[in-house]
Amino acid sequence: MNDALNSSLLPQFVQLTIQGEDAEKFLQNQITSDLTKLGLSYQPTALSNLKGRIDFGLWIKKQDEKHYDVVVSSDCAQSLQAHLTKYGAFSKFETSAPVAIYPCVLADEPTFSHKDDHNTAEDTRAWMQRSVATGNYWIVAATQGQFQPQELRLHQRGGIDYDKGCYLGQEVIARIYFKAAPKAFLHRVAGAGEVPAAGDKIDKIQIVNAIATDKGFEALVVARPEQLADSDLNILELPSALQVDVARPQ
Template sequence: MTETTTTWLDFLQQHSSDLQHGAIGASDSFVAPLTDLGLIALTGEDAASFLHTQLTNDVQHLSTGEARLAGYCSPKGRLLATFLMWKSGDSLLLQLPRTLQASIQKRLQMFVMRAKAKLADASETQVALGLAGDAVADALAPWFAALPAAPYAKIDNQHGTLIRVANANGKARYQWIATVATATMAWPVLTQSLRAVGSGTWRLTEIQAGIPHITAPTQEQFVPQMINFELIGGVNFKKGCYPGQEIVARSQYLGKVKRRAVLARVDAVEIAAATEVFSSADPEQPCGMIINAEASGTQRSSCLLEIKLAALEHGTVHLGSAHGPQLSFEPLPYLLSELSAAEESA
């Protein structure tokens, strides 16, 4: 662990009493330190062209005023990681769970070969804050006179990078990527008007927004369409080849997608990613798998899970076994259309 990281974590430890626990109301505005996320920086004249050949989304045409979702697949088209990516100065940045960062960075480095591209751990110098709710604009006014107007729009200034991400519960959400010095200076000001919460609250809003995150237990479990990744802008079907591209394209154009990610609640807590779910109509075989889950109440959790669509039509679905807690399904904030966002814009 670096001195910079330790300084930020030490600061948060000293201010741990700021963090409030318990359910967040729909009208609450909050700020959360996203210490569970890591950041890989790529620099060099071939950085964009190299990443373009590795990821599911277009990197070559990524502008400085936007961020994009992207996936990294195995040769079999199964996701090894999902990223939020953007440009900042001379760097391309990939945000992913910190627990995956070292292994993914090492794997990408293996394929750089003769390309003029260098990978580095940017978590050493940059930290992330997640902010959501109606009070965010006023809270951020000392550093950002205006906020990004639409999801995945981005603003850069001397105070860092501000990215608007997908709405959750009808509320705008943002990530502020800043130096440790800026974050430690801003935290006491932000927490005067925003509820200070832990990173679990941010992860809960990611689930509510229908944004999946690959973690270690779910690596190589899903092709992108199984977790709705093309529906939320994470796959570009017009770009060139990348690992697994042929399988991802075949899944898109040959036959109907039979498995999707859906949103549910369940009376259980501490649900591990990759926990299987079972249908009462076919209790012997799992019909799906938890992608992400987070407590949303004292004895209740919200989860994003991948499931056979046929299992939603007959019987009930249960966690862990056909006799486990029953899942209650809720609508996603986007349609489970068979037409991808990339096709709609074609």
């Protein structure tokens, strides 16, 4: 079996509950999404550093103004807890211990479930395949601090709100959106050979996530279009919302 399909190498995720009087106010000052606009499902979002690069790729679900559930790659959970403790020292909320949550595909969309019947390698592989196909990237420890949210098209998935107040990295993220545009950004590609790891580079093309296929691999990458044109990788389609220009609409 290809190593990329080995169950021990499949991504794992945990959920933390952030609950208390200041939960919404605190998170609103941390992440790229506007919490007041969240729906009932998990919303992709990001918690960036002061340089405007993603330290934690998150999915967030709002139970109520005092209760939020956050999903993160399990290898980032300890550093996320440390971050919440540091920045939330003077806010009134509690963070639960990480609890395992299982990636799966429901109604053709990649999501998460606490149900043990989704705790299978098949469900995780299906989630990976669907995630790569739809641009649902996931940040792991190896890619923390490497990507700017707009490079990953997070704004085209509802994960960045440019009208909300300040949050970590907001100044840099907003400047790129309103005054510039990323030269390298998210693409879906297919390639031959061994499956690259998250954070690897093929020449100057940076791997975000990759999965094995019968012919090699498919991957989400961040690259300039001209770099892909000069490579041996084949560009595959993403959903139409992620096919448009990453720059701010004029």
